[in-house]
Amino acid sequence: MQVTELLAEGLKREYRVVLPAAELDAKANARLSELKDKVRLNGFRPGKVPVAHLKRMYGKSVLAEVIDQAVNEANTKIIEDNGFKLAMQPKVELPQDEAAVNEVIEGKADLSFTVNLEVLPAITLGDFKGITLDKPVLAVSDEEVEETVKRIAEANRPYAAKPDGTAENGDRVTLSFVGSIDGEVFEGGSGEDVPLVLGSNSFIPGFEEQLVGIKEDETRTVNVTFPEAYQAAHLAGKAAAFEVTAKMIESPTEMEIGDEFAKTLGMDSLEALKEQVKSRIAQEHNAQSRNKAKRRLLDALDGLHQFDVPPTLAQQEFDGIWGSVTAEMENQKKTFADEDTTEEAARADYQKIAERRVRLGLVLAEIGEKNNIQVTDDEVTRAVVERARQFPGQEQQVWEFYRKNAQALASLRAPIFEEKVVDYLLELATVNEVPVSREELYAEDEDEKAA
Incomplete structure (x- = not known):
């Protein structure tokens, strides 16, 4: 095997590798000899198939296998001989001309190919003990804890039915709705028994405001425009109409934040x-x-x-x-x-x-x-x-x-x-x-x- 360096520029390396036909042939014969004891052919006793006969039958496929192995061995040798640490897997460029490839497969020509590598740089580590940095720290205050507990309580606040009233900000309305764009119902625009606290800004801007005053079993058409930055790109910036029915209206009840x-x-x-x-x-x-x-x-x-x-x-x-x-x-x-x-x-x-x-x-x-x-x-x-x-x-x-x-x-x-x-x-x-x-x-x- 002959290896010639063609390029050494920065972290890029390129080599030309030549594997003589005689060397490939020797490897192929050795592989065929191994197969002799394993192959079963009519007319031959086990282990008695002549290598020459095997070569006529399987020579090209065995040589292709040998070439693949030899290329990998060549790559490994280049890496180990030079002590490289690779950034990427080697890029091997084999002959593309069909006639040249056939000559190699038939054992009539040497195999010549190039190997392109990208190697990792040699890194000289700095003095880490010389690093000084500020780490911002914050102790948990009682006020933070109290505020968080209040938010948890608010999220778990019980509601009582408000059947004869109209929905106000702070009330929870259970909705069923169907959304459409240009008269066509769109995917993801419908819902059944969806709870919504008015004023929570949980829905599209403008949606909740139009439900203030709605009564139980009342149906309204809510017209909104999806924000330009809406997460569903196919809806962003589009005007939509929602047929909304209030199935239940509930108002928040008092709740004591205590052990219970x-x-x-x-x-x-x-x-x-x-x-x-x-x-x-x-x-x-x-x-x-x-x-x-x-x-x-x-x-x-x-x-x-x-x-x-x-x-x-x-x-x-x-x-x-x-x-x-x-x-x-x-x-x-x-x-x-x-x-x-x-x-x-x-x-x-x-x-x-x-x-x-x-x-x-x-x-x-x-x-x-x-x-x-x-x-x-x-x-x-x-x-x-x-x-x-x-x-x-x-x-x-x-x-x-x-x-x-x-x-x-x-x-x-x-x-x-x-x-x-x-x-x-x-x-x-x-x-x-x-x-x-x-x-x-x-x-x-x-x-x-x-x-």
Whole structure:
């Protein structure tokens, strides 16, 4: 086998490989000899079929198998001899001319092909102990707990029938409705026994206001226009008419927030409910706090590591980002001019974001490898179980999907690995906890919005 380097430019490599016909023939004969003891042919005793006869019958198919194996061996040798870490699978370009291919298959010519590689860059890791960052923190206040309990109570407020009255804001109206656009009933526009609290702004803008004053068993036509940014693109911006019937009208009743109310929610007491609410709010604050600290950590890592990224990985990342951006803009019927930019400028910005993401991914992977940070099977299993819980009634199907789909399983493993590396780095870095207000904790920073 002869290997000649044709290109060494940045992270791209190209090689020409020549496999002599004699070498391929020798490998094919060795393979045929192995088959001799396994093949059963009429007229020959087991193990006594001449290799020459087998070659006449199976020579071309065996040689094709040998060529495929030899190409893989050549790729492996190139990678191992040069100590490459690949960014992508090798791209092999075999002869396309039919006559040339036939000559190789018939053993009359050497096999010559090219191998194109994209390799990972050598990464020199920075000094993580030199990273200093602020982590915003927020303690849960009694006021937050009280407000949340009140919202829970409001969401669970009992209602009493109001058969002789008219619906007002705050009343709950049970509706049946059928929606149409240009006289045609549309999918998803109908409902039966749908409860709606007037004034809650749960429905399309303008819908609830037109039901104020409706009486039980009364039918009204409600005319509305779907918002331009409506999630169902085929309805966005369209005018629709709904034939609405009020089947029941109920008014809210007084409710005391105490132990009895807490017991309706499965808690032993109001104090126990407050403790659970406080714990949940604390989890939300801590998650937000960590997200901001992680963003600042990633910014610091990006500043410590500047290197070229594999072009194909960057392009794939860009394609994913750009596809999401353009789909969202189309759904919202926006243009780049509406965003005060141009398509060319937006492409350049998102290209930088794609390269940053790839670079940080490579850095995190290198840190994990150098420090033996691994994701255990138990951690992946817990992630699958958690994912299955998100689909009540379909847990078994979700479990089987991940069990049989290695790529889907990897999509669960990757974020676990990333979080473990982030935990490791936050332990090394100097992290200053800075008390902030709720508004500050949940405010979207300009750099976070851009990223």
